[in-house]
Amino acid sequence: MNQENLLVGLAGVLAAAAPIIFAVLGETFSERAGVINLSMNGTILLSAMGGFAVAYNTDSILLGFLAGMLIGALVALVVAFASITLKQSQVAVGFVLALTCRDLAYFLGNPYMGQAGPRLQALPIPVLSDIPIIGSLFFRQEAITYISFIAIYLAWLWIFRTRPGLMLQGIGEKPAAAFIRGANVNLMRYVYTVIGGALIGLAGPTYSLAIRAGWMGTISGLDGIGWIALSITIFGGWNPSRAAFGAYLFALLQWLGLVLQPVLTQVPSQVLQVAPFPLMILTLLLVNIGNAEWVERALAAMPETTRKFLSKLLRAMRASPPAALGVPFERD
Amino acid sequence: MNVELKNIHKHFGNVHANKGINLNIPSGTIQGILGENGAGKSTLMKILSGFIQADSGSEIILDGKSVTIDSPADAIHHGVGMLHQDPLDFPPMKVLDNFILGRFTGGLFPNRKEATQDFNLLAKEFDFSFDPESYVDSLTVGERQQLEIMRLLWLGARVLILDEPTTGISASQKSKLFSTLKKLPEQAMTIIFVSHKLEDVESLCDQVAVLQAGELVGEMKPPFNTSKLVEMMFGKVVTLGERQPVLTNETMLELKNVSLEDVRLKIKNVDLNLCAGEVIGLAGMEGSGQGMFIRACAGLVRPVGGRVKLKGQDLTGKSYHAYKNAGVNFLPAARLEEGLVPGLSLTDHFVLAEQPKGIFIDRVAGQNLAEDRIKSFNIRGTPLSMVESLSGGNQQRAELALLQDPLSLVLLEHPTRGLDIESVIYIWSKLKERCRQGASIIFISSDLEEILQYSDRVLVFFSGKVSPPIDAATTSVEQLGQLIGGKGWPEKGGSHA
Numbered sequence: 001m002n003q004e005n006l007l008v009g010l011a012g013v014l015a016a017a018a019p020i021i022f023a024v025l026g027e028t029f030s031e032r033a034g035v036i037n038l039s040m041n042g043t044i045l046l047s048a049m050g051g052f053a054v055a056y057n058t059d060s061i062l063l064g065f066l067a068g069m070l071i072g073a074l075v076a077l078v079v080a081f082a083s084i085t086l087k088q089s090q091v092a093v094g095f096v097l098a099l100t101c102r103d104l105a106y107f108l109g110n111p112y113m114g115q116a117g118p119r120l121q122a123l124p125i126p127v128l129s130d131i132p133i134i135g136s137l138f139f140r141q142e143a144i145t146y147i148s149f150i151a152i153y154l155a156w157l158w159i160f161r162t163r164p165g166l167m168l169q170g171i172g173e174k175p176a177a178a179f180i181r182g183a184n185v186n187l188m189r190y191v192y193t194v195i196g197g198a199l200i201g202l203a204g205p206t207y208s209l210a211i212r213a214g215w216m217g218t219i220s221g222l223d224g225i226g227w228i229a230l231s232i233t234i235f236g237g238w239n240p241s242r243a244a245f246g247a248y249l250f251a252l253l254q255w256l257g258l259v260l261q262p263v264l265t266q267v268p269s270q271v272l273q274v275a276p277f278p279l280m281i282l283t284l285l286l287v288n289i290g291n292a293e294w295v296e297r298a299l300a301a302m303p304e305t306t307r308k309f310l311s312k313l314l315r316a317m318r319a320s321p322p323a324a325l326g327v328p329f330e331r332d
Numbered sequence: 333m334n335v336e337l338k339n340i341h342k343h344f345g346n347v348h349a350n351k352g353i354n355l356n357i358p359s360g361t362i363q364g365i366l367g368e369n370g371a372g373k374s375t376l377m378k379i380l381s382g383f384i385q386a387d388s389g390s391e392i393i394l395d396g397k398s399v400t401i402d403s404p405a406d407a408i409h410h411g412v413g414m415l416h417q418d419p420l421d422f423p424p425m426k427v428l429d430n431f432i433l434g435r436f437t438g439g440l441f442p443n444r445k446e447a448t449q450d451f452n453l454l455a456k457e458f459d460f461s462f463d464p465e466s467y468v469d470s471l472t473v474g475e476r477q478q479l480e481i482m483r484l485l486w487l488g489a490r491v492l493i494l495d496e497p498t499t500g501i502s503a504s505q506k507s508k509l510f511s512t513l514k515k516l517p518e519q520a521m522t523i524i525f526v527s528h529k530l531e532d533v534e535s536l537c538d539q540v541a542v543l544q545a546g547e548l549v550g551e552m553k554p555p556f557n558t559s560k561l562v563e564m565m566f567g568k569v570v571t572l573g574e575r576q577p578v579l580t581n582e583t584m585l586e587l588k589n590v591s592l593e594d595v596r597l598k599i600k601n602v603d604l605n606l607c608a609g610e611v612i613g614l615a616g617m618e619g620s621g622q623g624m625f626i627r628a629c630a631g632l633v634r635p636v637g638g639r640v641k642l643k644g645q646d647l648t649g650k651s652y653h654a655y656k657n658a659g660v661n662f663l664p665a666a667r668l669e670e671g672l673v674p675g676l677s678l679t680d681h682f683v684l685a686e687q688p689k690g691i692f693i694d695r696v697a698g699q700n701l702a703e704d705r706i707k708s709f710n711i712r713g714t715p716l717s718m719v720e721s722l723s724g725g726n727q728q729r730a731e732l733a734l735l736q737d738p739l740s741l742v743l744l745e746h747p748t749r750g751l752d753i754e755s756v757i758y759i760w761s762k763l764k765e766r767c768r769q770g771a772s773i774i775f776i777s778s779d780l781e782e783i784l785q786y787s788d789r790v791l792v793f794f795s796g797k798v799s800p801p802i803d804a805a806t807t808s809v810e811q812l813g814q815l816i817g818g819k820g821w822p823e824k825g826g827s828h829a
Contacts (some may be wrong), residue, residue, distance in 0.1 A: 162440050166433050170422055177420035178381075181434025182405030320424060331383075 007136045009255060015141055015211050017244075019044070019203035020150035023229035024243040025155045026199030026237060031077065031160060032238055033192035034172040034324045037079050037209060038094025040200050043103025047071040047204025048222055049109035052215045056117040061073070065144075065205045072201015073194050075101060080193040084186050087328040096175035102223065112215045119213040142210050151199075155240035168192060172238075172322030175329040183327045195223070203229075231280060237319025246280075253279055289314065303310025333522050334359050336393035336490030340386050342375050350377040350386070350605050351546040357524065357539075359395075364537030365526045366565055368778065372546040373526050381414035382407035386411040394491075403666040405434075417496045419476040420454050423469035430468050431483055443541075448798055453481035454482045458512050471801075474505030481512065492516065493524045493642030499619065499795075510536055528565075528617050530558060530817030558656075562813035566780055582608045583643075584772040585629065585741055590638035597796040598622050601638070604791075604801065606741075611763075611773040613783035613804070615812050616793030618644050622776045625793070628742050629774060630662035632654030642740060663747065665776075667727045674720040678702050678713055678730060685734045710758065725755030732762050742766060744775040748782060760786055780809045795816050 023040055030037045037043075047068035055064025075097060082093040120142045129139040138149075159165040168188070171180035175185045207222055208215055228250060236243025253276035261269050289295055295314070299307050336356040342350040350372050367373045379386045382401040383801050386392075392399055395412055396826060399409045404414065421430050431451055432442045451464050460478045468476065477497060484615075498524055513523055513536065527533050533540055534556045541551045542564040550564040563728045585606040592599040599621050606612060614622040624818050626639070627633040631652040639648045664670040672681065679702040682695055686701065702715035710731045713722050719730060728751060735742065742763065748756040763773055764786075777783050784804055792799040792815040799815055814820045 069453045163432075163442050164440070166429055166442070169425065169429075170433055173424060174420065177422060178433075180404035180414075180420055182403070182408075323424075326621075 004136075007133065009259065011137050011140065013136070013248065013251045013255045015145045015265070017247045018145045019206035020156055020225065020229050020232065020247040020250060021148045021152060021244055022206060023200045023203040023226065024179070024232050025231040025240055026072070026149055026196040027229060028159075028196070028236065028238050028240060028243055029168075029199065030157065030193045030196030031233060031325055032168050032172045032322055033189045033196075034175065034322055034327065034329070035083055035189055035193045036090045036094060037076055037193060037196060037200065038091055039075050039079055039097035039101060039229070040094075040230055042105070043072050043075045043197065043200050043322065044203045044207075044226045044229075045105040045220075045222050046075070046101040047201040048208040048220065049105040049215055050206070051110050051205030052117055053109070056115060059118060059119055061209055062117050064209050065202065066241065067205075068205035069198040069201045073198040075200055076193045076197020076200070077190075079197070080190045083326075084189050084193075088125075090211060090326050094257070098226065106107035106217055107149050109215050109217055111278060112180060113217050115214065116213060118209065120210040122314055124260040144206050146204075152240050152244040159240065169322075172324055175327075177323050179329070179331065185331075189329070200226075200229075214294065228277070228280065228295050234281065234319070234321070235280065239319070242319075246283075249283065250280055333520070334393075334395050335380070335491055335522055335524075335824050336391075337376070337380070338391040338393060339489060340376060340379060340381060340382070340390040340392075342372075342386050342390075342750055348755070349546050350379070353414065353543070353546075355541055355548060355551075357522055359520050359522055361539060362513065362523040362525060362537045362565065364533035364540035365524060365543065366528065366530070366533055366540055366561060367543035368528065368565055370567075370778075371558065373543050374495065375546075376543070377495060377524070377526055380491075381412055381493055383537070385501065392646065395826035399512075405671040408487050408489060409486070410492035411488060412493070413476060413484030413491070414493040415480050415484065415495065415497060417499060419473065419480050421468055421476055423467075425468055426464070426470070427462055427466055427468055427479065428464035430479065431464070431486070434483075435487060435751055436815060449484070450486060454486060458482070458515070459508075461749040472501070472505070474509070477501065477505075477509065478512070489523065489664045491522045493526065495526045496528070497525070498527065499527060500558055502780065507533075528817060530561060530814065530819050532818070534558070558814060558819055559810055562810050562817065565817075566813050573801060580608045580770070584608045584610070585774075586639075586641040586644075587629075588639045588641070588730045590628065590635045590640060592621070594633075595637045597624060599625060599796045599798060602798050605773050606774070608740075608770045609776070610789070611766045611767060611787045612801070613787030613790045614776045614793060615778075615780060615783050616816055618778065620793035620816075621796040621798065622793040623745065624746060625661070625798070626774060626776055627756060627770055627792075629741070630660055630743050632662070656736075659738065659771075661735050661737075661739055661741070662741065662743040663728075663731050663745065665745040665749065667724070668720055668732060671731050672727060677718055678711070679708065679715040681719065681730065681734060705733040709762070723760075725751045725787060728755065728759055729762075732759060735766075739771045742771055742773045744773065747775055748777070748779070756782075780812050783812070784809065792816060794821065797821060 027037060027040060051064040051068035054067035055061050078097060079090065079094055081311045082088045088144060122140055122144045124140040129135045131139070144184065159168060167178060167181070167183050169176055170181065170184055171183055171188055179185050183245040212220065232243055232246040232250060235246045257272035261272055264272070301313055337355040340350050340353040345781050353376060365373050365376070375384070380392065380401070382404045385402070392401060401410060401412065407413070409741055422433070425650055428444065428448060428451060432444070432447050435588060448464050455462050458478070462475070462479065469791065472480065481492070497509060497557045501707065516523060524535055525533065539551060539553045540556065540561070541638055542549050542561060544565060544567060552561065583605050585604070587602055587604040590602045594621070605791070616622050623634055629649060631647065631654065634649055639646060641647065642660065645658060647655055647658060668674050679698045682702045682705055683698040699715050706713065708713065709729045711722070711733065715728055719727060722730065728747065748759055751759070767773060784807070787804045789801040790804050790807065790812065791801055791811060793817070794815060
């Protein structure tokens with residue numbers, strides 16, 4: 001493979017990760033506030049279909065993206081209402097919504113199957129795109145990919161550096177403690193779940209209006225992405241930068257699966273297609289290895305300097321979920 | 333800050349938790365609030381700290397101004413801060429983040445530099461040592477309390493409420509806490525110290541108010557008269573019922589040098605010989621170790637040292653089932669959570685308890701069994717009644733009806749809590765019947781009258797310390813009350829032994 005092809009491929013990886021990043025960031029906000037939005041897989045499909053349909057009918061790509069976000073927000077509102085106000089099981093509600101939205105997308109999307117619609121064009125950034133290697137890697141992308149770069153940073157900044165973000169961490173961790181510090185816990189949970197839903201809803205049109213333009217129904221290949229995004233959220237330790245890393249890793253593994261197919265002819269192509277999934281799980285296990293008791297015991301036996309370095313590393317890698325995830329808050 | 337509580341009433345449904353409490357706390361005072369579990373202390377403090385609102389007609393006056401406090405955040409705006417028993421902080425966060433969180437001044441991005449400066453200044457003032465960049469979960473409970481106190485002061489608290497702050501912290505941390513608290517009134521701070529530990533209250537407070545059954549029954553200033561305080565806390569002196577001496581001298585349960593441990597408490601080297609037919613009552617404030625002790629007797633908690641023998645058989649470290657097969661039954665306090673299975677009928681329970689053979693249930697036999705037990709235990713319910721639909725007294729009767737027969741040792745946690753007097757008498761008559769058949773009983777109760785009335789000997793628990801067995805016939809509510817409040821223990825101070 002020559003350098004140019006490699007660069008194009010890697011740039012494609014960055015673009016392919018964009019929708020996963022939106023979904024993962026959305027889920028991260030929602031779960032940070034304590035609400036699991038399990039509907040993600042269905043939401044992505046429904047917003048992909050809805051976004052395409054709106055863009056097709058109005059001929060406006062912007063309206064298509066907004067429609068996707070609106071769909072995501074509405075589905076999230078159902079999750080929020082059921083779990084926060086009605087105090088129902090978030091898992092049950094989310095799961096049913098995931099299935100419902102998926103089938104709704106296939107059903108409502110029938111008229112748009114295989115239609116040629118509007119598609120987001122690449123937007124090379126002047127000057128920057130001329131920088132060798134970096135330019136073609138980062139700055140000849142579509143607008144939505146640039147937005148995904150910025151979104152990672154903003155989400156990280158919000159959660160870890162701002163006052164409301166700090167409170168968001170508190171709400172998911174110990175709502176009672178956030179409450180005595182003045183937070184309106186349930187209102188904030190609504191807000192973050194709905195905003196998170198809108199971000200998840202942005203993932204759909206990113207597929208149907210950009211990287212896999214069009215609506216192909218059951219063969220769109222989008223089914224399952226939501227579940228992966230869910231596991232990347234966990235793998236990312238509810239941290240936008242780590243979650244983004246997970247999304248890029250997954251996109252990279254998928255691309256490698258495609259690229260290696262002609263090279264590794266003796267390996268069945270199905271193996272390469274499926275490989276990213278178990279690899280993700282392995283990484284997930286490795287990242288959270290610091291939680292295991294035997295690791296702690298093994299560490300205790302090591303010399304002081306090694307132990308200190310390793311335990312610091314493991315502490316940094318370790319991710320524990322927001323303690324109040326999935327638990328309704330009641331004032332006293 | 334002057335705090336005046338006027339005519340505070342609070343109802344929870346039918347329960348009248350605070351009955352017209354009037355209390356005046358002048359600025360610069362350390363006010364102690366004493367009372368048993370359920371006396372209404374926490375309700376009163378939750379009202380003052382904005383967690384709940386008092387009934388209409390109640391009035392809170394701060395520095396002469398009548399205020400309404402809607403929420404804990406509102407309370408802190410009024411200068412009232414509360415340190416909760418379990419610190420309400422965020423363990424996975426950094427100390428500094430935890431410190432900043434909740435202070436809503438200074439725009440979107442908190443000024444970390446300024447906060448660090450304030451933090452270090454406050455820490456220096458109180459002689460605390462913290463690394464603001466370390467994580468909260470690496471701190472001890474005592475340090476987390478210190479952190480909360482600093483935070484509340486930084487937020488501008490002029491009144492500090494402390495709810496049982498000395499539970500779960502070490503002795504050195506306690507003396508540090510007390511010296512910190514004693515400094516605060518010099519700055520016109522008002523401290524409200526809620527506790528059931530007489531010793532703590534007496535060594536710290538400038539005045540004490542005692543709550544009993546939702547009413548303020550008395551106030552006292554130093555020098556404190558301990559026996560008077562105990563009397564106010566626990567009410568009238570009890571008259572004892574008839575007592576039958578334990579006839580046998582056969583040992584049922586033998587504890588030798590038993591030590592127990594959990595995250596909060598350590599119980600060290602307990603020796604006990606329990607005779608067949610004897611009843612031992614365990615007294616103490618909730619969480620003083622008696623729950624762990626009774627679970628160790630049931631085989632649910634494994635002792636870290638010592639031996640447990642039942643009728644000469646060594647059961648140390650054996651499973652709960654080994655204990656059960658040896659004739660030990662345990663009825664926990666949470667009837668529906670741990671004792672019975674909600675969603676199953678009385679018949680189902682009896683069928684389960686009788687350990688049927690085979691796969692299929694003999695419905696008719698089960699029904700007959702249930703009818704039989706319902707009759708002999710006077711349970712108000714039918715064989716098909718779901719256990720959760722029964723009243724508390726009837727649930728307890730059902731649990732008694734489920735006990736194995738014959739039995740060696742019955743362990744009960746709050747056997748009559750929340751029951752009407754008729755059920756109490758009935759349940760104890762059934763238990764005493766077991767004793768006459770040779771079973772021994774160990775029970776936990778927070779009702780001292782019940783302990784004195786029904787036990788032969790009493791063990792008092794205080795922060796993991798266990799008293800030697802006290803003969804119930806010769807002790808008094810007052811003596812027990814003092815021990816429960818941490819007074820008169822031989823190893824400690826020794827002024828009151």
